[in-house]
Amino acid sequence: xxxxxxxxxxxxxxxxxxxxxxxxxxxxxxxxxxxxxxxxxxxxxxxxxxxxxxxxxxxxxxxxxxxxxxxxxxxxxxxxxxxxxxxxxxxxxxxxxxxxxxxxxxxxxxxxxxxxxxxxxxxxxxxxxxxxxxxxxxxxxxxxxxxxxxxxxxxxxxxxxxxxxxxxxxxxxxxxxxxxxxxxxxxxxxxxxxxxxxxxxxxxxxxxxxxxxxxxxxxxxxxxxxxxxxxxxxxxxxxxxxxxxxxxxxxxxxxxxxxx
Amino acid sequence: xxxxxxxxxxxxxxxxxxxxxxxxxxxxxxxxxxxxxxxxxxxxxxxxxxxxxxxxxxxxxxxxxxxxxxxxxxxxxxxxxxxxxxxxxxxxxxxxxxxxxxxxxxxxxxxxxxxxxxxxxxxxxxxxxxxxxxxxxxxxxxxxxxxxxxxxxxxxxxxxxxxxxxxxxxxxxxxxxxxxxxxxxxxxxxxxxxxxxxxxxxxxxxxxxxxxxxxxxxxxxxxxxxxxxxxxxxxxxxxxxxxxxxxxxxxxxxxxxxxxxxxxxxxxxxxxxxxxxxxxxxxxxxxxxxxxxxxxxxxxxxxxxxxxxxxxxxxxxxxxxxxxxxxxxxxxxxxxxxxxxxxxxxxxxxxxxxxxxxxxxxxxxxxxxxxxxxxxxxxxxxxxxxxxxxxxxxxxxxxxxxxxxxxxxxxxxxxxxxxxxxxxxxxxxxxxxxxxxxxxxxxxxxxxxxxxxxxxxxxxxxxxxxxxxxxxxxxxxxxxxxxxxxxxxxxxxxx
Numbered sequence: 001x002x003x004x005x006x007x008x009x010x011x012x013x014x015x016x017x018x019x020x021x022x023x024x025x026x027x028x029x030x031x032x033x034x035x036x037x038x039x040x041x042x043x044x045x046x047x048x049x050x051x052x053x054x055x056x057x058x059x060x061x062x063x064x065x066x067x068x069x070x071x072x073x074x075x076x077x078x079x080x081x082x083x084x085x086x087x088x089x090x091x092x093x094x095x096x097x098x099x100x101x102x103x104x105x106x107x108x109x110x111x112x113x114x115x116x117x118x119x120x121x122x123x124x125x126x127x128x129x130x131x132x133x134x135x136x137x138x139x140x141x142x143x144x145x146x147x148x149x150x151x152x153x154x155x156x157x158x159x160x161x162x163x164x165x166x167x168x169x170x171x172x173x174x175x176x177x178x179x180x181x182x183x184x185x186x187x188x189x190x191x192x193x194x195x196x197x198x199x200x201x202x203x204x205x206x207x208x209x210x211x212x213x214x215x216x217x218x219x220x221x222x223x224x225x226x227x228x229x230x231x232x233x234x235x236x237x238x239x240x241x242x243x244x245x246x247x248x249x250x251x252x253x254x255x256x257x258x259x260x
Numbered sequence: 261x262x263x264x265x266x267x268x269x270x271x272x273x274x275x276x277x278x279x280x281x282x283x284x285x286x287x288x289x290x291x292x293x294x295x296x297x298x299x300x301x302x303x304x305x306x307x308x309x310x311x312x313x314x315x316x317x318x319x320x321x322x323x324x325x326x327x328x329x330x331x332x333x334x335x336x337x338x339x340x341x342x343x344x345x346x347x348x349x350x351x352x353x354x355x356x357x358x359x360x361x362x363x364x365x366x367x368x369x370x371x372x373x374x375x376x377x378x379x380x381x382x383x384x385x386x387x388x389x390x391x392x393x394x395x396x397x398x399x400x401x402x403x404x405x406x407x408x409x410x411x412x413x414x415x416x417x418x419x420x421x422x423x424x425x426x427x428x429x430x431x432x433x434x435x436x437x438x439x440x441x442x443x444x445x446x447x448x449x450x451x452x453x454x455x456x457x458x459x460x461x462x463x464x465x466x467x468x469x470x471x472x473x474x475x476x477x478x479x480x481x482x483x484x485x486x487x488x489x490x491x492x493x494x495x496x497x498x499x500x501x502x503x504x505x506x507x508x509x510x511x512x513x514x515x516x517x518x519x520x521x522x523x524x525x526x527x528x529x530x531x532x533x534x535x536x537x538x539x540x541x542x543x544x545x546x547x548x549x550x551x552x553x554x555x556x557x558x559x560x561x562x563x564x565x566x567x568x569x570x571x572x573x574x575x576x577x578x579x580x581x582x583x584x585x586x587x588x589x590x591x592x593x594x595x596x597x598x599x600x601x602x603x604x605x606x607x608x609x610x611x612x613x614x615x616x617x618x619x620x621x622x623x624x625x626x627x628x629x630x631x632x633x634x635x636x637x638x639x640x641x642x643x644x645x646x647x648x649x650x651x652x653x654x655x656x657x658x659x660x661x662x663x664x665x666x667x668x669x670x671x672x673x674x675x676x677x678x679x680x681x682x683x684x685x686x687x688x689x690x691x692x693x694x695x696x697x698x699x700x701x702x703x704x705x706x707x708x709x710x711x712x713x714x715x716x717x718x719x720x721x722x723x724x725x726x727x728x729x730x731x732x733x734x735x736x737x738x739x740x741x742x743x744x745x746x747x748x749x750x751x752x753x754x755x
Contacts, residue, residue: 058710061702082709092710098703102725111721112711119712151725168711 003071004176004207005057007032010068012056023064026052028232030068034176037204039221042211043243044229045251050211051095053229054180058092059085072176087119091174093165095181095211100152105164108152109134113171137170140200142193158185166197177201177208183217195220215247228254292349298322301460304349308429308463311436317449321459324450331453334616335645335677336585338558341523348461348494421477423507424469428496431467438469442500446529446566446593454525454560454587458494462527465495470505470536479735481510497528501536503569508539508735522547524583526561534569534596539577541734542590543742546582548613556584556613563590564620567599567628575602576619577733579742584613589647591620594628594659601630604733606742608723609642609674610750618648618679623656623689632663635727638674639750649681652689659686665695668726670719670750720747 010030013023026049034040042050056063057070059082070077073088080088100108114124125133134148141163153161162182169177179198183191198208198221210221218240226243228236228251236254238245292303301322305315330341418425424435432439449459466482482497501507524546530538540563549556559582565574576590592601603619621630630650638644650661667676678695700722708718724731724743731739 060706082706083712083714086710086712094707098701098707100704100722100725102728103721108721111717112713115717116712172711
């Protein structure tokens with residue numbers, strides 16, 4: 001099978017200067033493969049390393065990979081800088097997007113889109129055609145028009161920030177998206193809109209990794225597999241029905257089987 | 261003007277290390293021997309065939325300078341300057357007052373083309389502009405190479421409007437009464453150590469006179485270039501706006517890359533009569549020194565504008581990215597009733613640069629207003645200080661000042677300081693001061709990188725966002741250049 005992402009025995013630590021050796025191990029041997037075109041979900045208790053996994057995959061400078069490998073589209077992902085990973089088609093929808101004071105949202109989005117297009121050998125979008133596209137996509141996400149004029153995430157509500165992440169994803173057209181709790185803090189209507197935004201990207205060549213705590217997102221987005229991440233490792237893989245079981249029973253039954 | 265476009269292309273070609281204007285032009289020079297004394301001053305004056313009153317003025321300044329001490333209050337550190345170890349006059353040999361561009365040494369024209377300003381093209385553009393091309397804003401340029409103004413463009417067009425735009429040397433010959441009346445009237449000879457030195461040895465600079473009721477038909481610009489070794493550059497600029505006149509003036513500067521420090525001590529004087537507007541913009545990009553702090557320009561400049569008439573307005577906008585040391589406080593004396601002073605500044609320091617810069621707003625007349633918007637960006641091991649004075653005098657009834665100082669830090673080894681001086685002798689005056697300090701966080705950079713921007717592009721975007729309130733005050737064609745300059749100046753500022 002053609003894999004978009006293959007993670008093998010991945011060990012990674014967060015850089016922590018308060019510790020003796022400066023490293024706090026988080027991921028302790030993650031194995032995960034995602035075939036092209038599939039949607040995989042990661043669930044797991046708080047502090048199990050879900051967000052850390054998304055940061056390691058996107059190249060956050062606070063993390064250090066200590067062993068293992070990650071292959072993305074047959075390339076060594078760990079050798080690439082964060083912007084190279086973005087250009088290669090990897091997108092991370094942040095759990096808590098940062099604010100960029102003074103940076104106009106439309107200008108930021110256009111710079112991002114054109115950086116990625118340029119890196120992919122595509123022509124850059126001029127301001128007019130970009131704005132036309134951005135306005136249309138914003139409308140699909142029920143995004144008020146003035147959001148494009150405001151500064152990136154500054155003064156955005158939690159829901160607006162999440163929608164801004166999905167808007168960026170729609171504009172950047174990644175081939176692989178990681179959604180880190182994009183559904184958290186959304187009301188029912190916003191959840192549906194965000195899910196539709198994700199679904200609109202679905203194609204045989206689009207794959208995704210969705211980190212969530214809630215079964216309800218999966219009412220809108222149909223996953224191929226659900227993985228349980230606990231204590232820095234994938235401890236169980238199940239089908240779409242696993243989320244319903246977890247909703248009912250919690251993680252206790254699965255955690256009992258894991259040794260530290 | 262097509263300068264930004266040219267520069268863009270130029271920058272792409274010259275993807276070398278940080279300072280892209282560090283080349284040297286090989287040209288035959290007429291240089292006076294090193295050292296400063298009355299004979300040198302007499303020689304400078306004689307080289308320029310100056311009238312006797314000018315020579316006397318210089319000598320008086322020199323004698324004042326001898327009695328003065330360099331200022332010590334700035335937060336900058338440098339070894340003592342040996343004023344006897346500098347050349348005070350250097351001029352390209354072949355040109356003695358060129359009548360047209362055809363008489364200018366082609367090497368010089370090449371130098372300016374390399375810097376992104378093609379004087380010849382500027383002249384051609386004058387014709388183009390009349391036909392179709394609406395994108396091109398004509399700019400008249402006075403180019404100063406080391407000590408001498410080499411060419412002033414658009415003289416004919418400007419003369420039609422009654423505008424005088426020439427080198428100060430020419431003005432001394434052709435408009436002696438104006439020079440005698442206004443030179444030193446805003447920055448007196450003995451104002452400060454560097455101003456006194458400049459008054460004694462200044463070699464060239466620009467002179468502008470906008471007559472009553474005239475709106476200057478184009479941007480005026482001076483481009484300064486230090487080329488010769490061990491040469492101080494002391495230019496003198498005088499701009500006079502008569503009643504109801506309007507003018508926008510741009511100043512740009514670069515210098516070759518050298519190991520030793522070079523001194524630049526300029527004086528700029530602006531005189532604004534009734535109902536006038538003078539907009540003075542600077543993009544300063546003198547060589548800042550290498551990454552270890554060797555070499556670079558000492559930029560010790562006195563800039564001051566006098567709002568003499570009622571409702572006059574002077575606006576200073578500066579983007580300071582270069583120089584090893586910057587010591588500069590463009591100021592406004594708000595004498596005329598309801599006059600307005602503005603200061604918009606972006607000061608970027610990287611590597612081992614030091615900047616102590618700000619402004620002085622002296623409110624003398626009633627209902628005067630001033631606005632100060634200062635943005636300071638420090639990176640690398642640099643140190644930057646905003647120093648500003650707001651003074652309300654007893655007659656400045658109902659006058660107001662608003663000051664905002666924002667500092668942005670990049671990395672952990674730089675410093676930013678804000679030193680406001682506020683003096684009010686009038687109870688009806690209102691003074692506001694706001695200040696913030698922030699830092700570009702790793703999270704912000706990562707967020708941008710995750711969206712496909714390189715780290716450098718991310719810093720550029722955040723810095724431009726931080727500065728945009730100032731950048732938008734620049735004439736459009738300069739704003740684009742300034743944005744690129746900011747980005748280049750900060751290259752390599754993070755690991």
